[in-house]
Amino acid sequence: MKIDPEIPSSIGELAVVLSQKFEAVLLEADPEMLSQLVADAEAAIFLRFQSLDNSPNGHAERDALGDAIRTLRAIQTGKLHCPDWNGN
16 A cells, blocks of 8 residues: 655645545545545644644634544445454
8 A cells, every 4th residue: 555655735725635545535435445535634633633743722723623434434334344453
């Protein structure tokens, strides 16, 4: 599985890329393509979390990113048949 190597040059651009990647995951039906899109979205979420690391005003966005990660996990277990990390 290849992670998208493109790193956006600004915080605003990163948010747009993250939104586009997450939307692509939600719309994809092909399991092979979905697996790559999930990996790309996870990488974008990770980068966004890093950019918020020292931000005192990023609480709501961190919560939204956490929700996005949980949605990706549900897609991985439901559509891609990956094991549930929680053992459920």
